[in-house]
Amino acid sequence: MNKHLNLGLFGFGCVGQGLYDVLQQSQSFTADIKKIVVKHRNKPRKIDISHFAFEKEGVLGRDDLNVVVELIDNSEEALALVTEAMNKKWDVVTANKKLIAENFEFLYKLAQEKDVALLYEGAVAGGIPILRNLEEYYDNELLSRVSGIINGSSNYILTKMEKEKAEYTAVVKQAQELGFAEIDPWLDVAGYDAKFKLVILVVHAFGIILKPEQILNLGINNVTDFDIRYAAEKEKRVKLIATAFKDGDKLKAYVLPHLVTKENPFYFIYNENNAVEVEGAFSDKQLFTGKGAGSYPTGSAVLSDISALSYHYRYEFKKLQKNLNGNGSRKLQFDTNFDLTVYIRYNNEAELKTLDIKETIEQYLSPKTKYIIARVGFESLFKLMDRENKLFVCVV
Amino acid sequence: MNKHLNLGLFGFGCVGQGLYDVLQQSQSFTADIKKIVVKHRNKPRKIDISHFAFEKEGVLGRDDLNVVVELIDNSEEALALVTEAMNKKWDVVTANKKLIAENFEFLYKLAQEKDVALLYEGAVAGGIPILRNLEEYYDNELLSRVSGIINGSSNYILTKMEKEKAEYTAVVKQAQELGFAEIDPWLDVAGYDAKFKLVILVVHAFGIILKPEQILNLGINNVTDFDIRYAAEKEKRVKLIATAFKDGDKLKAYVLPHLVTKENPFYFIYNENNAVEVEGAFSDKQLFTGKGAGSYPTGSAVLSDISALSYHYRYEFKKLQKNLNGNGSRKLQFDTNFDLTVYIRYNNEAELKTLDIKETIEQYLSPKTKYIIARVGFESLFKLMDRENKLFVCVV
Numbered sequence: 050m051n052k053h054l055n056l057g058l059f060g061f062g063c064v065g066q067g068l069y070d071v072l073q074q075s076q077s078f079t080a081d082i083k084k085i086v087v088k089h090r091n092k093p094r095k096i097d098i099s100h101f102a103f104e105k106e107g108v109l110g111r112d113d114l115n116v117v118v119e120l121i122d123n124s125e126e127a128l129a130l131v132t133e134a135m136n137k138k139w140d141v142v143t144a145n146k147k148l149i150a151e152n153f154e155f156l157y158k159l160a161q162e163k164d165v166a167l168l169y170e171g172a173v174a175g176g177i178p179i180l181r182n183l184e185e186y187y188d189n190e191l192l193s194r195v196s197g198i199i200n201g202s203s204n205y206i207l208t209k210m211e212k213e214k215a216e217y218t219a220v221v222k223q224a225q226e227l228g229f230a231e232i233d234p235w236l237d238v239a240g241y242d243a244k245f246k247l248v249i250l251v252v253h254a255f256g257i258i259l260k261p262e263q264i265l266n267l268g269i270n271n272v273t274d275f276d277i278r279y280a281a282e283k284e285k286r287v288k289l290i291a292t293a294f295k296d297g298d299k300l301k302a303y304v305l306p307h308l309v310t311k312e313n314p315f316y317f318i319y320n321e322n323n324a325v326e327v328e329g330a331f332s333d334k335q336l337f338t339g340k341g342a343g344s345y346p347t348g349s350a351v352l353s354d355i356s357a358l359s360y361h362y363r364y365e366f367k368k369l370q371k372n373l374n375g376n377g378s379r380k381l382q383f384d385t386n387f388d389l390t391v392y393i394r395y396n397n398e399a400e401l402k403t404l405d406i407k408e409t410i411e412q413y414l415s416p417k418t419k420y421i422i423a424r425v426g427f428e429s430l431f432k433l434m435d436r437e438n439k440l441f442v443c444v445v
Numbered sequence: 446m447n448k449h450l451n452l453g454l455f456g457f458g459c460v461g462q463g464l465y466d467v468l469q470q471s472q473s474f475t476a477d478i479k480k481i482v483v484k485h486r487n488k489p490r491k492i493d494i495s496h497f498a499f500e501k502e503g504v505l506g507r508d509d510l511n512v513v514v515e516l517i518d519n520s521e522e523a524l525a526l527v528t529e530a531m532n533k534k535w536d537v538v539t540a541n542k543k544l545i546a547e548n549f550e551f552l553y554k555l556a557q558e559k560d561v562a563l564l565y566e567g568a569v570a571g572g573i574p575i576l577r578n579l580e581e582y583y584d585n586e587l588l589s590r591v592s593g594i595i596n597g598s599s600n601y602i603l604t605k606m607e608k609e610k611a612e613y614t615a616v617v618k619q620a621q622e623l624g625f626a627e628i629d630p631w632l633d634v635a636g637y638d639a640k641f642k643l644v645i646l647v648v649h650a651f652g653i654i655l656k657p658e659q660i661l662n663l664g665i666n667n668v669t670d671f672d673i674r675y676a677a678e679k680e681k682r683v684k685l686i687a688t689a690f691k692d693g694d695k696l697k698a699y700v701l702p703h704l705v706t707k708e709n710p711f712y713f714i715y716n717e718n719n720a721v722e723v724e725g726a727f728s729d730k731q732l733f734t735g736k737g738a739g740s741y742p743t744g745s746a747v748l749s750d751i752s753a754l755s756y757h758y759r760y761e762f763k764k765l766q767k768n769l770n771g772n773g774s775r776k777l778q779f780d781t782n783f784d785l786t787v788y789i790r791y792n793n794e795a796e797l798k799t800l801d802i803k804e805t806i807e808q809y810l811s812p813k814t815k816y817i818i819a820r821v822g823f824e825s826l827f828k829l830m831d832r833e834n835k836l837f838v839c840v841v
Contacts, residue, residue: 057810071727176728178582185581185758186574186749191470314734317713331467331745335573338710338730349728351583360763362581365756 051359052115054080057139059130061087061094061101061119064144064171067348068118069096077111078301080116080355084108109133115360118351119143128152135163138186142354144171144347150245151262157366166228166363168354173246174323176346177339178353183253184364187327194294194328195254199246201321201341202230202237203269203289209318210277211286217272229321235436240289240304242265247291247304250325254293255300255381256368263383265430266304271441275418276394280308287443288315294328299384303427306443307393389427394420394441401440405429447755448511450496453504453535456516457483457490457497459734460540463744464514465492472541472610472611476512476751496563505529512754514747515539524548537707538750540567540743544642546657550646553762562759564750569642570595571701572742573735574749579649579762583723590690590724591650595718597737598626598633599665599685604715606673607682612755613668625717631832636662636700643687643700650689650723651696651777652764659779661826662700667837671814672790683839684711690724695780699823702839704788716822776821785823790816791836797836 051122058065065085072080085100086107091197094101102108108117109130119127124147131141131148137242141160143149149156149169170180174197183195198204202224212258224230236242242267248259269289280287285308291362309316314336318324323341328334340346372381388407395401396419405426412421422445433440454461461481469475472838481496482503490497498504503515505526513530515523520543527537527544537556539545545552545565556563570593579591594600594805598620605616617634620626632638640662644655665685675682681704690700705712710732714720719737736742768777784803791797792815801822808817818841829836 067727071587074726171708176725177731178578181582182574182578185753186577188749188752191467191748193744329572329745330470331463331741331748333572333736335733335735337731337733340729345727345728349587349725352727353584356584357581367756386721 052361054116054359055114056080056082056116056118056355057111057114058082058118058120058136059105059108059127060122061085061118062122063344064347065120066095067344068120068351071348073354075332080359083111083114086249091279098406100409105130105133109137109410114139116140116142116355120351121145124148124151131156132217135159135165135167138163138165140166140168140358142168142351142358144169146172146242146245146249150248153248153258155259157369159237159396162257163307166358168357168362168364169249170354171347172326173249173352174337175339175341175343176339176349177325177337178350179337180249180364182327182337183250184367187254187329188367191330192327193330194253194292195250195323195325195355196290196292196294197250197323198288198315199291199325199341200237200240200243200289201323202234203204203240203243204239204318204323205229205290205321207244207272207287208278209273210272211281214274216274217269234272238268238270239434240268240291243289243291243304247293249303250291251293251302252302252366252369253364256366256370256372257300257381257383258369259290259302259383263385264304265385265434266300267306267430267433268304269443271304271439272306273363273394273441276443278443279420283308286316288318291317291336295381296384299382300330300381301384301387303346306441308443308445376394385428387427388424389430390422390424390445392420392422393443394418396439403429403432450512450751450755451477451510452476452512452514453507453510454481454514454516455501455504455523456518457481458516458518459740460743460747461516462491463740464516464747467741467744467748470530476755478509479510491645492627499525505533505614510535512536512538512751514751515544516747517541520544520547528555528752531555531561531563534559534561536562536564536754538550538564538754538759540749542568542638543646546644549644549654553654557590562754564753564758564760565645566750567743567746568765569645570721570733570782571739573719573721573737573738574746574759574792575721575733576645576649578723578733579646580763583650583725584763586724587728588650588723589648589726590688591688591721592686592688593646593721593791594684594711594714595687595719595721595737595820596633596636596639596685598630599636599639600714600719601717602634603665603668603673603683603685606668606670607677610670612670613665619755631666634664634666635830636664639685639687639700643689646687647696647698648762648765649760650764651691652762652766652768653696653777653779654765655698655779658727659781660698660700661781661823661830663702663826663829663838664700664836665702665803667788668702669837672837672839673798675788679704681711683704684714686711691777692780693737694777696777697783701787702837704839704841778782781824783823784820785826786818786820786841788816788818788839788841790814792835798826799825805810
């Protein structure tokens with residue numbers, strides 16, 4: 050009844066090694082890692098070299114596998130590998146959020162066409178089983194909102210800035226040294242990583258496929274000690290939150306820093322931890338918290354996907370199918386045409402020019418720092434998605 | 446592909462009405478409530494009397510149903526109804542923790558024999574989908590601990606006592622007036638309700654069927670303002686926690702008040718909220734929080750079970766089957782033969798006599814209050830499960 054799994058593994062970084070360790074100790078189902086494809090032949094590794102191959106054929110050229118586990122960084126390469134595996138009618142497990150978010154429709158259709166499973170619980174919020182829950186448990190249309198702190202690096206930086214009263218650049222440097230931030234932390238701190246995850250959450254929560262470029266993401270890359278103190282004086286905290294919610298028959302979704310109060314459970318999410326809140330019309334709010342990344346939490350999520358394959362589990366995409374078939378009970382339309390009230394800290398008036406400011410509610414001017422709280426046309430914020438932008442924007 | 450559900454409903458109290466409201470607004474699957482059996486003919490109800498019957502035959506005598514939803518208080522009556530429904534090869538959804546905990550083995554076997562589904566997500570922690578997660582997601586043997594604040598009334602009382610510096614009896618009275626505590630709150634405050642839920646958690650987490658009477662439960666019925674202040678002075682809080690965890694090849698499980706620090710996420714669970722923490726060898730700790738009870742959260746959990754029936758979902762009891770078949774990777778043995786270090790507040794020495802105190806670590810004596818912190822033989826604590834007991838015991 051249970052499927053015996055013969056795995057080919059791509060990548061043996063932090064998550065791959067975590068998975069290997071976990072699989073060695075798991076005896077509840079049998080999964081043999083037949084071969085691991087890695088790039089660098091001479092890197093020292095803690096298991097014997099006979100386990101490794103150095104070309105993709107080491108896995109894709111075999112005929113004794115039924116699952117590929119893809120754990121490499123590069124999403125273009127990953128796409129090629131995963132496509133080839135599915136074409137061979139092998140199931141695929143991946144934790145690559147960029148791969149899934151950027152190619153969702155293609156991969157979804159390919160998996161259907163080839164009649165294979167494609168699982169990626171580890172791609173969103175590490176060990177927190179949020180996709181499986183959205184898929185299986187919150188499968189009725191009463192779900193109204195999914196929000197989360199789903200980028201560990203940004204949350205680590207914000208926590209340290211507040212706790213140590215340190216400036217952004219110093220904290221980023223420290224985070225990089227500790228391995229909590231990448232050499233180029235842009236994808237994390239500017240909200241792209243969170244956005245890829247949000248694309249995936251939206252599919253499983255609301256059955257709508259969005260392209261990453263449709264979703265606004267502004268991050269914490271311009272946050273300063275001033276902003277952190279501003280929040281603290283109001284007994285609030287700055288948190289980078291990805292959110293998607295229904296507003297009538299519209300769906301709104303974005304990644305933005307938010308000022309949150311103590312009444313908001315995200316206020317208490319510290320360091321590299323993740324949290325996802327699910328809100329239903331009737332179930333009230335459910336909060337899932339846990340480690341969002343790292344070798345073992347993500348390895349464990351990948352393991353759980355592999356284990357699910359052993360009993361033939363697949364995402365059913367019930368909500369998506371309902372929307373695609375046109376019989377969703379309420380046709381949700383993705384909407385970007387609305388106003389948002391935000392705190393904007395700036396250096397000079399010229400920086401505000403591109404924004405569609407409808408109403409200025411508060412204004413603060415000093416020689417060193419200026420901010421406004423204003424109602425702005427949401428779509429004008431897209432212009433700030435640029436490394437050159439110096440404004441810090443935060444939902445109040 | 447989806448099963449059309451024709452429901453018979455027993456009970457139209459707080460959860461039943463919540464479910465009815467929720468079903469009216471749910472259009473993602475079709476479930477018709479054909480008839481609702483209630484006890485009292487003349488109670489005013491917000492839907493037409495034609496929906497109701499007043500004898501069980503109003504549901505069990507029909508031949509056009511395939512699901513019974515059981516939402517009555519009395520667990521003996523519920524057992525008879527549920528048994529009869531399963532004998533008719535109908536699926537059953539219930540939120541009755543006592544029914545499930547006291548009759549687990551019987552009901553499990555009957556469901557297998559009759560080839561029907563028996564779902565009860567609403568029985569544990571209301572809207573928090575913990576059973577489904579233990580069943581589907583944490584299905585490998587690396588799970589090491591499940592703990593929770595799973596009795597809302599007790600947590601409400603503890604929160605109010607601390608916040609309002611009020612005595613236990615005054616707060617219980619207030620809780621009763623607000624509907625957060627029963628007229629006889631014993632089952633809640635003495636930990637029985639939490640124990641029934643723990644029995645269910647243990648099945649789905651560890652695949653072991655325990656009888657309620659095998660599990661120790663001591664509650665907060667003897668807690669005083671002194672205990673709350675004692676905790677606060679040490680920057681701790683008293684929380685009633687149900688826990689089950691592996692210790693080598695032993696499984697330990699009990700419901701006891703615990704002194705928790707700020708590092709423990711249960712510290713921050715307020716009022717009638719519930720929280721469940723799942724700890725795995727590799728996934729670290731995952732915390733699920735949400736409303737544990739009430740009309741809508743529980744109604745929504747029941748709805749989710751009903752929705753799951755529409756696509757033929759059943760608990761697979763993978764861990765239980767592995768244990769029953771004798772091929773569990775590590776045979777877990779339930780263990781009560783160990784020592785526990787606890788805070789015990791008492792009035793006179795005589796009260797301590799029944800306890801197997803191995804070592805007294807601290808002792809405090811004053812004319813008004815006395816307590817010890819001591820290592821005690823766990824099994825001797827069972828003698829305190831009595832309305833006559835006046836000791837307050839709390840894990841330190």
